[in-house]
Each structure stands twice: as structure tokens, then as C-alpha cells.
Amino acid sequence: MKGVITGILLVSAMLFAPVKTYSAGAVKMVHVQSIYSDDKGLGLKHPEGVACNNNSLVIVADSENGRLLKYTYEDRSLKTGAEIKVPQLSYPLVVRLNSRSEIYVLDGKGRRIVRLSPDGQFLGYLEPAGLPSPTTFITRSFDIDKDDNIYILDIFSKRVIVLTPEGAFRRAVQLPERFGFFSDVAVDFRGNILLIDSIEAMVYAAANNDAVFSPLTESLKNYMRFPASLTTDNRGRIYLVDRNGSRIMVVGQDGSFLGQLSERGWKEGLLIYPSQISINDKGEVCIADTDNNRVQIFTLVK
Numbered sequence: 004m005k006g007v008i009t010g011i012l013l014v015s016a017m018l019f020a021p022v023k024t025y026s027a028g029a030v031k032m033v034h035v036q037s038i039y040s041d042d043k044g045l046g047l048k049h050p051e052g053v054a055c056n057n058n059s060l061v062i063v064a065d066s067e068n069g070r071l072l073k074y075t076y077e078d079r080s081l082k083t084g085a086e087i088k089v090p091q092l093s094y095p096l097v098v099r100l101n102s103r104s105e106i107y108v109l110d111g112k113g114r115r116i117v118r119l120s121p122d123g124q125f126l127g128y129l130e131p132a133g134l135p136s137p138t139t140f141i142t143r144s145f146d147i148d149k150d151d152n153i154y155i156l157d158i159f160s161k162r163v164i165v166l167t168p169e170g171a172f173r174r175a176v177q178l179p180e181r182f183g184f185f186s187d188v189a190v191d192f193r194g195n196i197l198l199i200d201s202i203e204a205m206v207y208a209a210a211n212n213d214a215v216f217s218p219l220t221e222s223l224k225n226y227m228r229f230p231a232s233l234t235t236d237n238r239g240r241i242y243l244v245d246r247n248g249s250r251i252m253v254v255g256q257d258g259s260f261l262g263q264l265s266e267r268g269w270k271e272g273l274l275i276y277p278s279q280i281s282i283n284d285k286g287e288v289c290i291a292d293t294d295n296n297r298v299q300i301f302t303l304v305k
Contacts, residue, residue: 024304025272027253027262030240031304032288034272035079038063038298041072042084047296052098052108052279055289060104060121062087063298064095064279064291071095071108073123076287076300087123097144097187097279101151101168114142116155129153131164133172140164144232148190156188156198163188163196163209163216177215179207191235191256199233199243206233206241206254220258227252236282236303244290249274251290269295 025032038061040046045068052064059077071087087106094111101107106119107129116129134140141159148154151168161178176196178185183202190196198207198216204223207216223230229247236242239256242264249267251274254260265274275294282288286303 025251025264025301027251027264030253030261030264032251032264032301033304035300035302036081037271037292037300038072038074038081038084039296040084041065041086047072047298049293049296050278050291050298051096051111051293053289053291053298054098054100054106054279054281055283055287056100056104057283057285058104060100061289061298061300062098062100062106064098064108066095066111069093069095071098071106071119071123081300085123087119089117089119089123089125091125091128092117098281099145099147101147102149103151107145107147107153109142109145116142116145129166129170131155131166131172132170134164135172135175143185144187146188146190148194149192152190154188154190154196156185158185163198165196176209176213179216179218182207186231187233189233189235189241191239191241192237193239197233197235197241199230201229201231201246204228204230206243206258218258220254220260223252223254223260226260226263232277232279234280234282236286237284242280242282242288244277244280246276246278249276251277251280272299272301274299 048067051066055061061074063072096111097109099107104121118126140157143156143158153166155164162175165173186201196209204227206219208219227245230243231246232244241254243252251264278291288301
């Protein structure tokens with residue numbers, strides 16, 4: 004009982020904390036609250052991933068505790084924090100949700116994508132069917148679009164593999180000949196595939212009919228130290244998680260730099276070595292604030 008009360012107090016403290024607003028040009032982000040523990044008061048430990056959808060679902064990859072946590076977030080109210088723990092998932096990293104609220108998670112140890120039902124039941128591993136040669140692949144990250152197509156960043160064969168919702172091979176897009184290291188993949192509302200080169204601090208893009216990725220931005224090293232994750236909002240703006248710089252950078256659809264959101268620190272709204280970012284169509288932003296051992300929730304101000 005003591006643990007439950009502790010968890011509630013931690014969340015409640017965030018609800019009544021002073022509101023902090025962060026601006027990157029026309030993009031503004033307001034801190035709402037933070038998640039520090041599950042429904043029993045056990046604290047998060049190095050959370051690497053988070054996903055939120057339009058159905059008020061928030062899934063946290065509590066990585067070093069080897070589990071997921073399931074919350075509902077609606078009208079700025081956060082509920083539960085139930086544990087999801089399956090033997091097939093030992094170190095959850097990247098988390099995605101499809102349109103049916105099924106949970107897809109990249110296991111950092113096995114490098115396999117685990118499929119779970121909305122209530123956390125193991126459904127199987129994602130096994131691509133009909134993959135052309137080379138059939139060997141290593142998943143660095145992945146994304147799911149609005150039609151539930153799946154995009155796997157394959158760092159072994161230097162490509163992004165596109166699968167149908169059932170896991171059948173659809174096409175592959177080759178990585179450019181020269182690059183530093185691609186860390187993450189995202190798909191915008193138009194179906195454009197985006198990649199972040201962490202070493203060169205560049206965003207690459209491929210449209211529906213492109214066979215290879217092309218640069219969308221010039222190098223953004225003047226603004227970022229090591230961007231390791233990215234996502235987009237429903238206007239096509241690109242949000243880059245600068246892991247080593249402990250901040251969020253925003254880029255326009257045309258590759259123009261729009262500005263910075265948040266900065267390094269331990270106070271609410273600030274970040275230390277953040278990992279994954281997720282934005283739903285309601286403008287709710289969830290960030291895995293990894294080295295602060297929390298997940299922070301923001302709202303985009305339109």
C-alpha cells in the first residue's frame with residue numbers, strides 16, 4: 004500500500020508543478036506531468052522507449068527492469084501503470100503501437116521485434132515473409148505507419164525493409180552509399196520514410212517510389228551532438244532527440260531547422276540522455292527521459 008501511495012504522490016506532484024513552456028519558432032511544448040513509477044510504487048529504471056496513441060494508451064519500456072508499463076492518459080489524467088512482463092522480452096528498447104493498439108517492441112538483447120496484444124499477451128515474433136536475398140537482417144529500429152505497414156531499419160544489409168501489416172515483404176529502400184550511422188526510422192503522414200544519421204546529424208528521406216534515400220537536411224552538427232531518435236507530428240514536422248545534447252530539435256518538412264525544445268537538467272521539463280519520443284494526433288508528446296529515470300508528458304501548443 005505504501006508503494007501505491009508513493010507512486011500517486013509522485014504523479015500528483017507533477018500535476019501541481021509550475022507549467023513550463025518550451026518554444027522552437029512556431030512550435031511550443033508545455034510540460035504536463037512525469038511518470039516515475041508503476042502502480043505499486045516501483046520506480047522506473049533507465050527507460051529507453053515510450054509510445055502513445057490516440058486511444059489514450061501510453062506504453063513505457065522500463066528497460067533495466069525488463070518490462071513494459073501500461074498507462075492510460077486522458078484529459079491530463081494518468082491512470083494505472085500495470086506491469087507487462089513476458090519471458091520473450093528481456094530488455095525492451097523501441098516501442099510502437101499499431102491502429103489496433105497492439106504493442107510492438109524491439110528487444111535489445113535478442114534484436115527481435117516482439118508482438119503483444121493490447122493487454123500484454125505474447126502474440127509471437129515479427130518474422131518477415133518473402134524477404135528477398137539477402138534474407139539476413141539486423142534490426143536497429145522500426146516504425147509503423149497509419150495503415151499498420153511496418154518499416155525495419157536493417158543495419159546488416161543497409162536498407163529499410165517495408166512489410167505489410169501481416170509481415171509480408173512489400174519493398175526495400177537502400178541506404179545511401181555514404182553515411183555515418185543510422186539510428187532510427189520514422190514515417191510521416193504522407194508515407195515518406197525518414198532516417199536520422201546520428202554521426203553526421205543529418206535527416207534522410209525517401210518518398211513512396213524512391214529506391215534509395217536522399218538527404219533532406221544538411222548536417223545539423225552546429226545544433227546537435229548525437230541525434231538518436233526521431234518522429235513526426237500530424238503536420239509533418241520532424242522532432243529529433245539529441246541524446247548526448249539532452250534536448251529536442253525540430254525540423255520542417257522541407258528540412259529547414261526550426262529550433263530547440265527543452266534542454267539538459269533534472270527539473271521537470273528538462274532532459275538527461277533522452278531516448279525515444281512519441282507524438283499522437285492530439286498533440287500529446289511522450290519522451291523517455293532515460294537518465295532521469297522517468298517518462299515526461301508534454302502538450303504541443305497550436
